[in-house]
Amino acid sequence: MNELTLSVRLERVAAHVPQGARLADIGSDHGYLPVALALRGVIEAGVAGEVAQTPYASAQRNVRRNGLQERITVRLADGLAAIEAQDRISAVSLCGMGGKTMCEILERGKAHLNGSERLILQPNGDERELRTWLMDNGYRIVIEELLRENRFDYEIIVAEPEGTVAYSEEELYFGPLLMREKSPAFITKWQRMLRQKQQALANFERARDAIPEGKRRTFTTQLGWINQVLA
Numbered sequence: 525m526n527e528l529t530l531s532v533r534l535e536r537v538a539a540h541v542p543q544g545a546r547l548a549d550i551g552s553d554h555g556y557l558p559v560a561l562a563l564r565g566v567i568e569a570g571v572a573g574e575v576a577q578t579p580y581a582s583a584q585r586n587v588r589r590n591g592l593q594e595r596i597t598v599r600l601a602d603g604l605a606a607i608e609a610q611d612r613i614s615a616v617s618l619c620g621m622g623g624k625t626m627c628e629i630l631e632r633g634k635a636h637l638n639g640s641e642r643l644i645l646q647p648n649g650d651e652r653e654l655r656t657w658l659m660d661n662g663y664r665i666v667i668e669e670l671l672r673e674n675r676f677d678y679e680i681i682v683a684e685p686e687g688t689v690a691y692s693e694e695e696l697y698f699g700p701l702l703m704r705e706k707s708p709a710f711i712t713k714w715q716r717m718l719r720q721k722q723q724a725l726a727n728f729e730r731a732r733d734a735i736p737e738g739k740r741r742t743f744t745t746q747l748g749w750i751n752q753v754l755a
């Protein structure tokens with residue numbers, strides 16, 4: 525992967541960045557996403573935010589190598605603190621981090637958002653927590669995608685600020701749009717999860733005393749949801 529050839533995962537994220545957007549890519553690492561989108565003429569301008577020195581230096585190098593210093597600003601900053609008001613950001617991407625980390629970044633950095641940005645999120649796990657944060661903060665999920673690359677399932681969640689939204693427990697768990705669409709990738713993922721959870725529950729039963737009742741109940745509920753969604 526490089527700025528010319530993105531991974532399938534980042535390519536699908538890129539597809540949800542609107543033409544002419546001003547993008548802040550937080551946790552940008554080498555900056556491949558904003559650099560690729562600037563080279564393709566998709567984004568008008570971008571910010572690549574990084575909290576760690578080595579990826580920050582790598583993003584700076586890639587921006588310079590591609591002659592994009594005028595259009596992409598690389599900032600060493602924690603989360604959304606990389607965004608400044610004069611950037612006039614219209615889309616924020618957070619990719620390749622845990623869903624809980626993303627919630628923390630969004631929660632801590634709310635003050636840096638202008639309230640109109642599209643959020644393009646690709647969490648590595650804890651999608652339910654992330655959807656809950658979006659709901660609690662008035663974001664509607666407008667696009668969801670599920671893809672598999674290198675034996676990992678990746679979910680992409682695109683959300684826009686839209687006042688009050690309410691999702692059910694099942695929608696937060698599976699994704700409101702994913703569970704409606706039931707794509708082949710979705711069915712395959714949840715068939716795999718069903719097998720894993722059935723195995724885990726069988727293990728729980730064998731170790732009955734050691735497993736808290738609450739945890740067993742949660743598992744049983746989730747198994748019921750998965751059976752229902754696959755039915």
Ligand code: SAM
Binds near residue numbers: 625
């Ligand atoms: N976004 C790229 C992608 O999806 O390929 C890189 C993902 S990489 C696994 C995660 C990056 O997020 C790391 O470079 C890490 O330093 C950065 N990161 C983690 N926490 C961060 C934070 N609070 N603020 C900015 N960057 C952060």
